[in-house]
Amino acid sequence: MFSYSVVAEKSLLTCRYLAIIAAIAAPASTAVTSAACIAMLLTWLMSGQVWQSLKISAGQPTGKILLLFFAWLIISSLYADTDWTDKINTLSSWKKLFYTFVLLGLFYPTQWKARFVYSYLAAMSLAAVISVPLWLLDIQVMEGREIGIFMTNHSSQSLAFVVAALCCIFLLKESLSQQKKCLLVGMMVLFLFNIFFISPSRSGYLALPVAAVFAIANLYGYKKLPHILGIMATALLLVVLTSSTLQQRIKVGWEEKTNYQTSEEVTSIGIRVIFAQNTWELIQQKPLLGYGTSSFKSVYSSYAAAKYQDWRGDPASDPHNQYLFVWLENGLIGLLIFLAYIYTAIRQGATQQPYGAMGASVLVAIAAVSLFNSNFKTFPEGHLLAFFVGCLLAQQSANNTEKDSA
Structure with missing residues (x-):
């Protein structure tokens, strides 16, 4: 017999x-x-839980700051x-x-x-296992990669493996069997090998140490921070000495930073330096309110074109920071709200x-x-972050309960 409650529950x-x-595929x-x-x-709309879940989201500190940020983005667009x-x-x-806001009201169980x-x-783990033989056998999956x-x-x-490694750090502190802990250690070794020996991503080299220090300090107490920093510095030094990829x-990054003013072609680090310089100069002209949501490409491109005659004057839609x-488009007000979101979410x-x-x-x-990319807005990293924050930070107030038979 048809029952909407059954449909809602399944939805x-x-x-x-x-x-x-979505998080796995991101x-x-x-x-x-x-x-x-x-x-x-x-399926969320079909569940009949839209209003209830939105109230749960809005009742959380992170949800409240997100609503404020959404509001300012809209005001700035005007x-x-x-x-x-x-x-x-x-x-x-x-x-x-x-998506983060929606998930804050759905993943509290x-x-x-x-x-x-x-x-x-x-x-x-499967992805990390696959990447190792591809690397050992010198196999290029797709041109350009x-x-x-x-x-x-x-x-x-x-960054996908960085996120996985961070999960392992916390799970190792849980009450698990010795077999499961050994499995987690093996998985972490795979992730670390991928991050520091296979991937040429400088983002991963920065992200993991910074986040690992936070994670370990969160688990063992900030009084042990000096010891944690010492161990992390030693581990990083060992990795630097052993990883030719890193x-x-x-070396390439340092050369690009040193030679960006005389380089005849665009480089990854050089263009970021130019972006930062030009964006900061534009921010100084309208620091409080900025130029408005959606303004970066038009404002920056016209400014750079008038200033340079080579690759430095090429149009851009993002400063890779x-x-x-946020500061250029939404002003200091928008930046402070954005930083408040990060602080509030971390604290929650x-x-x-x-x-x-x-x-x-x-x-x-x-x-x-x-600081070197716009990862909150890029597709892979932005979605991965949105789902991890929304799903794992979700919490429900004591006076808000739901029968969850799943």
Whole structure:
């Protein structure tokens, strides 16, 4: 016999599974992630839990700050000197944070957080196993990608394994059997090998140490921070001395930074320096309110074109620095709200062991590398972050309960 309550229950169950699928697919497949996100929203609407879940999301500190940030993005779009197509496209690029807001009201049951983490670890372990023989056998999966890289790009693959390694750090502190802990250690070794020896991603080299220090300090206490920093520095030195891939990437980065003023072609580090210089000069002209949501491309491109006659004057839609991007478009007010979101989410997550703290550690990792990329808005990293923060930080107030038979 047909019953809407049965449909609603199954829809909610499906919605949560689709969120897990989207998170796993984020570093590797744009198509699968997009389809999973659309299906997730549809099943969420069919679940009959929309209003209740939104209230739960809005009742959390992170949810409140997200609402404030959404509001300021919309207000900022009103004074941007761009057409409405650009405004809508830029607002849409922040939809990852909307997913975070939705998931904050859906993933509060602990068993779903556990399913999320263990499913992700299983998938990433398989991915890490696959990448090693590809690297050893010098197999290039696709033209333009480095040896051993088969996800969207080397940065997304590296950060996917960084997130997996952070999960392992927290799970090792849990009451698990010796066999499971040995398995986790083996998985972590695989992830670390991929991050530091296979992938040429400098984002991974930065993200893991920074987030690992936060994670370990969160687990063992900040009074032990000096010891943690000492151990981490020693481990990093050992990795630098043994990884030719890491050594080469550091060398190339240093040369690009040193020679960017005389270079005749675009380099990864050189263009970031130019972006930072020009963006900061523009920010100084309108520091408080900025130029408005969607304004970066038009404002920056015209400024750079008038200033340079070579590659430095090429148009750009992003400065490869999330904080400078927010400041230029949304002003100091928008930047402070954005920083408040990061702080609030980290603080909310740090109090929830182990899953909330995992989500907070992932946010620390992405926040660190966002000094050199706009990872909150890029597709692979932005979706991965959105789902980890939304799913693992979710919590429910005592007066809000739901029968969860799944």
